[in-house]
Amino acid sequence: MSPSSMTFAEKVLARxxxxxxxxxxxxxxxxxxxxxxxxxxxxxxxxxxxELEHYGVxxxxxxxxxxxxxxxxxxxxxxxxxxxxxxxxxRFELPHFYDVGEGICHxxxxxxxxxxxxxxxxxxxxxxxxxxxxGCFSTGxxxxxAAALLLxxxxxxKVPPTIRIELSGTLKPGVMAKDLILSIIGxxxxxxxxxxxxxxxxxxxxxxxxxxxxxxxxxxxxxxxxCAAFEVDARCRExxxxxxxxxxxxxxxxxxxxxxxxxxxxxxxxxxxxxxALPHKVDNVVEIDKAxxxxxxxxxxxxxxxxxxxxxxxxxAILRGKRIAKSVRLLVLPASRDIYRAAINxxxxxxxxxxxxxxxxxxxxxxxGAHQGVxxxxxxxxxxxxxxxxxxxxxxxxxxxxxxxxxxxxxxLTGVISDPREVLKSS
Numbered sequence: 001m002s003p004s005s006m007t008f009a010e011k012v013l014a015r016x017x018x019x020x021x022x023x024x025x026x027x028x029x030x031x032x033x034x035x036x037x038x039x040x041x042x043x044x045x046x047x048x049x050x051e052l053e054h055y056g057v058x059x060x061x062x063x064x065x066x067x068x069x070x071x072x073x074x075x076x077x078x079x080x081x082x083x084x085x086x087x088x089x090x091r092f093e094l095p096h097f098y099d100v101g102e103g104i105c106h107x108x109x110x111x112x113x114x115x116x117x118x119x120x121x122x123x124x125x126x127x128x129x130x131x132x133x134x135g136c137f138s139t140g141x142x143x144x145x146a147a148a149l150l151l152x153x154x155x156x157x158k159v160p161p162t163i164r165i166e167l168s169g170t171l172k173p174g175v176m177a178k179d180l181i182l183s184i185i186g187x188x189x190x191x192x193x194x195x196x197x198x199x200x201x202x203x204x205x206x207x208x209x210x211x212x213x214x215x216x217x218x219x220x221x222x223x224x225x226x227c228a229a230f231e232v233d234a235r236c237r238e239x240x241x242x243x244x245x246x247x248x249x250x251x252x253x254x255x256x257x258x259x260x261x262x263x264x265x266x267x268x269x270x271x272x273x274x275x276x277a278l279p280h281k282v283d284n285v286v287e288i289d290k291a292x293x294x295x296x297x298x299x300x301x302x303x304x305x306x307x308x309x310x311x312x313x314x315x316x317a318i319l320r321g322k323r324i325a326k327s328v329r330l331l332v333l334p335a336s337r338d339i340y341r342a343a344i345n346x347x348x349x350x351x352x353x354x355x356x357x358x359x360x361x362x363x364x365x366x367x368x369g370a371h372q373g374v375x376x377x378x379x380x381x382x383x384x385x386x387x388x389x390x391x392x393x394x395x396x397x398x399x400x401x402x403x404x405x406x407x408x409x410x411x412x413l414t415g416v417i418s419d420p421r422e423v424l425k426s427s
Contacts, residue, residue: 004021004256005255005256005257005258005259005260006021006022006255006256006259007162007197007199007255007256007259007260007261008135008137008162008197008199008229008231008253008254008255009137009159009160009162009197009226009227009229010022010023010024010159010162010259011253011254011255011256012118012119012120012137012253013028013030013120013137013157013159014028015118015253016028016030016031016120016137017029017030022159023159024159024160024161024162024262025158025159025161026158026159027156027157027158027159028156028157028158028159029154029155029156030120030154030155030156030157031153031154032062032119032120032121032122032149032155033062033115033116033119033120033121034061034062034063034064034096034109034114034115034119034121034122035062035063035064035121035122035123035124035146035149035150036064036065036066036105036106036109036121036122036123036124036125036128037063037064037065037066037123037124037125037146038065038066038067038068038069038105038124038125039067039068039069039070039071039078039081039082039085040069040124040125040143041065041085041088042080042081042082042084042085043081043143044124044143044146044147044150045084045085045088045147045150046084047143047144047147048147048148048150048151051151052092052150052151055151056092057092057094057150057151058149058150058151058152058153059153060092060093060094060095061095061096062149062150062153063094063096063150064096064105064109064114064123065085065089065094065096065097065098066097066098066102066103066104066105066108066109067082067085067098067099067100067102068102068103068104068105068108068362068363068364069363069364069365069368069370070363070364070365070370070371071100071101071361071363071364071365072100072101072361073100074370074371074372082100086099096112096114100361100363101337101361101362101363102336102337102362103334103335103336103337103338103339103362103363104303104304104307104335104336104362104363104364105123105125105304106125106127106128106130106131106218106304107304107307107308107335107336107339107362108336109121109131110130110131110133110134110214110243111243111336111338112243113240113243113244113245115131115134115136115138116134116136116240116245116249116250117134117135117136117232117236117240117250117251117252117253118135118136118137118250118251118252118253119136119137119250120136120137120138120157121136121137121138122138122139122140122141122145122146122149122155123138123139123140123141123146124140124141124142124143124145124146125140126140126221127140127218127221127304127305127386128140129217129218129220129221129225129226129227129228130214130217130218130304131217132217132220132227132228132229132230133210133213133214133216133217133218133229133230133236134210134230134232134236134239134240135229135230135231135232135236135252135253135254136229137227137229138227139157139226139227140221141155158195160195160196160197160226160227161196161197161261161262162196162197162198162199162255162259162261162262163188163193163196163197163198163199163225163261163262163263163264163265164198164199164201164255164261164263164264164265165184165198165199165200165201165202165264165265165266165267166201166202166204166264166265166266166267167180167200167201167202167203167204167205167208167266167267167268167269168202168203168204168266168267168268168269168270169203169204169207169268169269169270169271170204170207170269170270171207171208171212171269171272172269172270172272173421173424174274174406174419174420174421174424175269175272175273175274175404175406175421176212176215176274176314176404176405176406177208177211177212177213177215177216177404178215178305178306178384178402178403178404178405179272179273179274179275179404180216180267180269180272181215181216181219181222182219182275182276182277182282182285182402183267183272183275183285184223184265184267185219185222185223185277185282185283185285186275186277186283186284186285186286187265188223188265189223189283190222190223190224190281190282190283191223191224192223192224192283193220193223193224193225194224194225195224195226196224196225196226196262197225197226197227197228197229198220198223198225198227198228198229199229199230199255199261200213200216200217200228200229200230201231201255202266204267204268204269205230205231205233206233206235207269208230209235209310210235210236210239211308211309211310211311212310213230213236214308215305215306216228216230217229217230218304218305218386219282219305219386222282222386222387223283231252231254231255232252232254273287273288273289274287274288274403274404274406274407274419274420274421275287275288275403276288276291276382276401276402276403276407276417277388277401277402277403278291278388278401279380279388279390279399279400279401280388280389280390280399280400281388281389282386282387282388282389282402288407288417288419289419291401291417292416292417292418292419293416293417294380294401294416294417295327295380295415295416296328296380296381296382296401296411296415296416296417297327297328297329297375297379297380297381298328298329298330298331298373298375298379298380298381298382299324299328299329299330299331299381299382299383299408299409299411299412300331300333300366300367300373300381300382300383300384300385300408301315301330301331301332301333301352301357301384301405301408301409302331302332302333302334302335302360302367302384302385303333303335303364303367303383303384303385303386304335304364304367304386305384305385305386306384306385306404306405307333307334307335307336307339307362307384308335308339309339309342309343309346309348311384311405312332312334312339312343312346312348312349312352312405313343313346313348314405314406314409315332315348315352315405315406315408315409316346316347316348316351316352316409317424318406318409318410318413318420318423318424319351319352319355319357319409319412319413320351320355322355322413323355323356323413324355324356324357324412324413325412325413325414325415326415327415328411328412328415329358329373330352330355330356330357330358330408330412331357331358331360331366331372331373332349332352332357332358332359332360333359333360333361333362333363333365333366333367334349334359334362335362336362337362339362340362355412357412360372360373366393367383367385367386367387367392367393368392368393369391369392369393369394369395370394373393374393374394374395375393375394375395375398375400376395376398377395377397377398378397378398379395379398379399380398380399380400380401381393381398381399381400381401382401382403382407382408382411382412382417383400383401383402383403383408384402384403384404384405384408385400385402386402387400387402388400388401388402401417403417404420406420407419407420409423410422410423
């Protein structure tokens with residue numbers, strides 16, 4: 001290990017704070033490239049109304065505002081909040097505003113190429129860590145920090161120690177990226193990476209699509225990580241080019257070979273099985289054979305974790321020509337308008353509708369129990385989302401089991417938790 005070598009997080013934060021190097025535990029002051037907020041923008045600007053009128057927004061390019069959590073508005077209170085946000089955007093002529101129907105905030109940022117490699121993006125949503133899929137240091141902050149950042153353009157961060165996760169092998173049919181990240185969280189625990197940066201590396205990364213990397217980075221916060229990142233490779237550059245980002249627009253940063261890590265872990269993708277997180281903890285993870293036959297009332301396919309085209313296509317492949325069980329409701333939420341349209345063109349939406357699914361507008365809705373899929377006492381939902389604590393889907397007396405799109409689709413057919421590999425065998 002070289003004393004001058006740094007991890008991904010250390011290198012990004014050193015450059016952003018204009019220092020030669022950073023070490024874990026050090027406090028640095030940085031100017032993030034962007035600040036993400038969503039429906040909570042109304043509460044954030046409500047904290048600093050007089051200051052905004054006096055000083056204005058520090059940098060109009062800084063805020064990324066996406067209405068997605070309760071859209072379309074479910075009640076008058078929500079509608080008033082959305083109205084306040086639209087007036088704020090108009091008042092300060094903010095260019096990066098995405099209204100109802102555009103999609104879930106993290107997917108929209110991803111699609112618009114607004115999170116660039118080597119930059120820092122913070123957001124008043126914990127799943128901002130998703131952008132690590134494209135080599136961005138992205139992390140959640142609270143609303144008070146977000147309010148101050150709007151006014152000053154600056155915030156502070158503590159340099160995190162880093163965990164290195166080496167991946168090998170390739171995912172087998174019926175096994176998805178969600179199974180990988182659930183397995184990792186199941187092994188290290190819901191706080192096993194508490195205020196740590198996590199780097200995903202190794203030959204196994206090459207086989208993972210950008211969408212799969214997004215799913216993995218998205219759930220970094222579910223093991224407590226401050227950020228979760230992948231190196232920028234050819235596949236990543238291809239994605240960025242596809243969304244209009246030229247290589248000259250960014251400078252990719254990755255860990256030095258001699259960097260020092262707090263912990264190293266290894267996972268072989270060849271050996272992974274479909275897995276689920278049982279109620280009421282995200283780290284209560286078991287392989288599928290230990291959950292087979294559990295009855296379910298509702299299935300949720302979507303969210304910022306698993307609402308992309310590949311996820312909808314995977315579910316459609318399992319459900320094509322079949323009907324879901326009469327005892328089950330299958331809710332489908334594409335992560336964005338663009339994904340919705342792509343899924344229409346791919347035939348996935350028609351296949352899911354023909355199987356008995358209900359397709360909802362792009363947004364968060366059921367995931368946080370806001371609307372469009374709230375559970376009743378005693379019900380159990382099998383969900384592709386990222387959290388399953390009590391009350392997450394609107395009812396403390398309900399249960400949530402987390403799974404991959406393949407497991408959700410296979411289980412929707414039977415009304416009980418089922419192994420997608422068995423369905424794929426018989427197809």
